[in-house]
Amino acid sequence: MTDTTAATVADPYSDAEKAEFYEQLQAFAGQEMGIDQHGSDPVNVPMIRQWVEAMGDKNPIYLDETAAKASVHGGLVAPPSMLPAWVMRAYGVDRNALGPNPYADLTALVESHGFTSVVASNSEHTYDRYLRPGDEITLRTVIDSVSPEKQTALGAGHFISTRQDYFDQTGERVGSMLFRILKFRPKPQAVTAAQPQAPTARPLRPRPATTHDIAFFFDGLNEGKLLIQKCSDCATLRHPPGPMCRNCHSLRWTTLESTGNGTIHSFVVVHYPQVPSFDYPNQVVLVELDEGVRIVANTLDISREQLRIGARVHLVIQRCDDDLSLPFFALATGQDA
Amino acid sequence: MSTRQYDTVSIGDEIAPLPLPLDRSFIVATAIATRDYQDVHHDPELAQAKGSKDIFMNILTTNGLIGRYVTDWAGPDAVIKKVAIRLGAPNYPGDTMTLTGTVTAKDAGPEGGGTVEIAIVGANGLGNHVTGTVVVALPSSNGGAS
Numbered sequence: 001m002t003d004t005t006a007a008t009v010a011d012p013y014s015d016a017e018k019a020e021f022y023e024q025l026q027a028f029a030g031q032e033m034g035i036d037q038h039g040s041d042p043v044n045v046p047m048i049r050q051w052v053e054a055m056g057d058k059n060p061i062y063l064d065e066t067a068a069k070a071s072v073h074g075g076l077v078a079p080p081s082m083l084p085a086w087v088m089r090a091y092g093v094d095r096n097a098l099g100p101n102p103y104a105d106l107t108a109l110v111e112s113h114g115f116t117s118v119v120a121s122n123s124e125h126t127y128d129r130y131l132r133p134g135d136e137i138t139l140r141t142v143i144d145s146v147s148p149e150k151q152t153a154l155g156a157g158h159f160i161s162t163r164q165d166y167f168d169q170t171g172e173r174v175g176s177m178l179f180r181i182l183k184f185r186p187k188p189q190a191v192t193a194a195q196p197q198a199p200t201a202r203p204l205r206p207r208p209a210t211t212h213d214i215a216f217f218f219d220g221l222n223e224g225k226l227l228i229q230k231c232s233d234c235a236t237l238r239h240p241p242g243p244m245c246r247n248c249h250s251l252r253w254t255t256l257e258s259t260g261n262g263t264i265h266s267f268v269v270v271h272y273p274q275v276p277s278f279d280y281p282n283q284v285v286l287v288e289l290d291e292g293v294r295i296v297a298n299t300l301d302i303s304r305e306q307l308r309i310g311a312r313v314h315l316v317i318q319r320c321d322d323d324l325s326l327p328f329f330a331l332a333t334g335q336d337a
Numbered sequence: 338m339s340t341r342q343y344d345t346v347s348i349g350d351e352i353a354p355l356p357l358p359l360d361r362s363f364i365v366a367t368a369i370a371t372r373d374y375q376d377v378h379h380d381p382e383l384a385q386a387k388g389s390k391d392i393f394m395n396i397l398t399t400n401g402l403i404g405r406y407v408t409d410w411a412g413p414d415a416v417i418k419k420v421a422i423r424l425g426a427p428n429y430p431g432d433t434m435t436l437t438g439t440v441t442a443k444d445a446g447p448e449g450g451g452t453v454e455i456a457i458v459g460a461n462g463l464g465n466h467v468t469g470t471v472v473v474a475l476p477s478s479n480g481g482a483s
Contacts, residue, residue: 081403
């Protein structure tokens with residue numbers, strides 16, 4: 001990240017301590033959460049009506065009995081995405097009144113190591129069948145997995161996945177949901193009076209549009225390598241990636257791993273508009289790599305005063321989140337300058 | 338409202354974009370309809386106290402809107418099998434989220450019809466609120482549902 005005024009995050013734990021902590025966290029995987037939860041009411045039309053009205057959903061199979069009978073569903077059904085709503089905890093009910101809660105224990109343990117912020121990252125619904133009015137739904141929740149410590153754009157953290165299985169009155173599973181959150185240690189923010197920065201709920205960086213032509217580039221970064229496309233016929237290097245050599249028009253290519261050394265050819269400092277996944281002012285550099293191609297990237301630990309055309313820089317690949325690594329450039333140390 | 342047939346859908350087909358203006362009432366009404374009473378979805382002061390700039394849409398509503406978007410296109414005989422989403426920028430009041438979808442895969446069933454995979458993106462003024470895939474079963478044109 002490029003927030004040059006923010007202090008570097010001090011990681012208070014050694015690798016051995018992290019390994020021991022991860023082992024403690026692993027003990028929670030597979031644990032069931034409290035008692036089974038039962039829906040307060042069977043699947044019913046009034047709640048379905050409130051849902052489809054709020055969503056603006058005009059599909060007739062939810063409220064129009066005749067149309068529903070004529071459809072493949074053979075009668076009224078509930079919107080499938082409504083599944084969790086049937087057993088959602090009632091307003092004002094204390095979660096801890098619902099029996100032992102290893103999830104709360106896990107959360108407390110994770111927070112004790114400074115991973116106090118939370119952001120939801122993934123939800124995966126699977127529907128075994130559509131629910132019908134009268135169905136009685138029961139929920140069983142299991143802690144599915146806890147990841148090792150990961151470096152993300154938000155800060156270091158652990159991903160926690162839970163699996164919710166939903167059953168009907170006969171005990172048959174009707175659907176399930178995987179839910180993944182990131183508990184992270186918020187990065188210290190550069191706080192100014194005018195612009196207090198929220199430590200929570202920061203969105204991840206935008207996903208690159210990876211096509212067949214460019215996948216090698218992001219795959220390389222994930223493996224810690226900056227790969228430059230190289231023509232197999234005339235050996236001309238090119239970046240950004242493309243299907244054809246601009247020198248000899250060959251479609252055959254291979255890659256060259258960059259040494260990561262280069263010179264700032266140009267730069268801009270973006271102040272507005274501000275996108276929440278980036279730090280501002282956002283320093284964007286065009287670096288001429290020693291191999292001869294130019295690449296756009298953010299800076300790392302380069303102050304606004306140090307940022308100048310001609311400065312020698314070197315590459316640092318950083319993992320921004322679970323599946324995105326990006327190149328950053330820091331000032332070159334004496335040796336490779 | 339007629340149902341789209343498995344045979345008439347091709348990989349690469351695009352679903353017409355659905356822009357959803359995110360007014361405050363919409364965010365609150367959908368949160369309550371999904372039985373999500375967390376304060377960050379209806380109380381601006383408490384949402385700000387927790388570090389958010391305003392209230393924001395809850396996740397189950399994102400699921401519900403994606404379900405609606407897909408069946409608006411697919412029709413009443415479609416059966417949604419799976420909705421897998423990845424969450425990004427929050428949906429704040431005053432913004433607009435536009436849902437777009439592209440058919441990315443087809444898998445024929447044994448008795449006619451089959452399942453179709455759709456890549457979904459919901460973008461707002463901050464970036465992508467949600468990206469994901471939906472798997473939906475569609476009938477064949479001779480009436481067989483998968």
